[in-house]
Amino acid sequence: xxxxxxxxxxxxxxxxxxxxxxxxxxxxxxxxxxxxxxxxxxxxxxxxxxxxxxxxxxxxxxxxxxxxxxxxxxxxxxxxxxxxxxxxxxxxxxxxxxxxxxxxxxxxxxxxxxxxxxxxxxxxxxxxxxxxxxxxxxxxxxxxxxxxxxxxxxxxxxxxxxxxxxxxxxxxxxxxxxxxxxxxxxxxxxxxxxxxxxxxxxxxxxxxxxxxxxxxxxxxxxxxxxxxxxxxxxxxxxxxxxxxxxxxxxxxxxx
Numbered sequence: 001x002x003x004x005x006x007x008x009x010x011x012x013x014x015x016x017x018x019x020x021x022x023x024x025x026x027x028x029x030x031x032x033x034x035x036x037x038x039x040x041x042x043x044x045x046x047x048x049x050x051x052x053x054x055x056x057x058x059x060x061x062x063x064x065x066x067x068x069x070x071x072x073x074x075x076x077x078x079x080x081x082x083x084x085x086x087x088x089x090x091x092x093x094x095x096x097x098x099x100x101x102x103x104x105x106x107x108x109x110x111x112x113x114x115x116x117x118x119x120x121x122x123x124x125x126x127x128x129x130x131x132x133x134x135x136x137x138x139x140x141x142x143x144x145x146x147x148x149x150x151x152x153x154x155x156x157x158x159x160x161x162x163x164x165x166x167x168x169x170x171x172x173x174x175x176x177x178x179x180x181x182x183x184x185x186x187x188x189x190x191x192x193x194x195x196x197x198x199x200x201x202x203x204x205x206x207x208x209x210x211x212x213x214x215x216x217x218x219x220x221x222x223x224x225x226x227x228x229x230x231x232x233x234x235x236x237x238x239x240x241x242x243x244x245x246x247x248x249x250x251x252x253x254x255x
Contacts, residue, residue, distance in 0.1 A: 004033055011194045012048055014052065017052070022060035023060060025061065025063060025108045026066050027072050027074065027082055050098045050186045050187070051099045052099075052100040053101075058103050087112065088218060095205060098118045098190060103122070104128075110129060121167065121173045124179075125163075126161040129159065132156065135228075135234075137228045138224045151170055
């Protein structure tokens with residue numbers, strides 16, 4: 001794989017996001033994420049997983065250049081399905097998932113920790129549902145998986161970022177540690193997990209997911225996809241993408 005690295009030791013799998021340009025997800029990267037977690041689900045030797053990232057960012061979200069004409073050769077419907085399948089593979093993982101977040105985690109990059117069982121972060125980490133800034137309707141259903149409703153609404157409507165310290169107060173982040181200690185802390189938690197019976201861990205993960213059902217969240221994400229499809233037909237969507245790419249303030253006409 002080009003953008004998702006995977007290694008395993010002592011029943012702990014480590015998934016690393018590693019794509020230049022701030023680990024922004026393109027179609028291929030979503031597919032690699034899906035393929036990686038399908039591999040994990042088939043394995044009898046992996047009892048928990050850590051997701052981490054190389055570089056300054058955890059993930060800047062979706063690579064919006066994918067939305068420019070001629071960049072990809074799949075329909076937007078197929079693209080949307082791959083996004084849902086790729087990110088959904090995290091929440092549907094059969095073993096516990098730990099996210100170790102440094103830097104910025106926004107958009108699709110924010111969905112990964114929201115779908116994880118445990119999140120640790122560095123002091124400079126920031127989280128956001130920034131989709132609205134490029135005219136995409138999304139992120140709120142995933143965030144509702146683990147954040148208070150009013151915080152989700154604030155993040156989704158403004159696109160503003162929330163600090164790791166604030167996220168710790170909302171019980172989203174378990175603990176804040178230095179960048180140097182991030183992986184070791186995640187490994188320490190993972191080792192506590194894998195000291196338990198492996199079959200019981202899988203049953204416990206099923207039990208946890210039965211509290212906040214991923215299939216119900218998936219229906220809400222599908223609704224968001226429909227709204228995004230409608231917005232893509234407007235001049236405002238084209239302007240939002242253009243302004244983002246050109247690093248300027250957008251001018252909207254609501255038509």
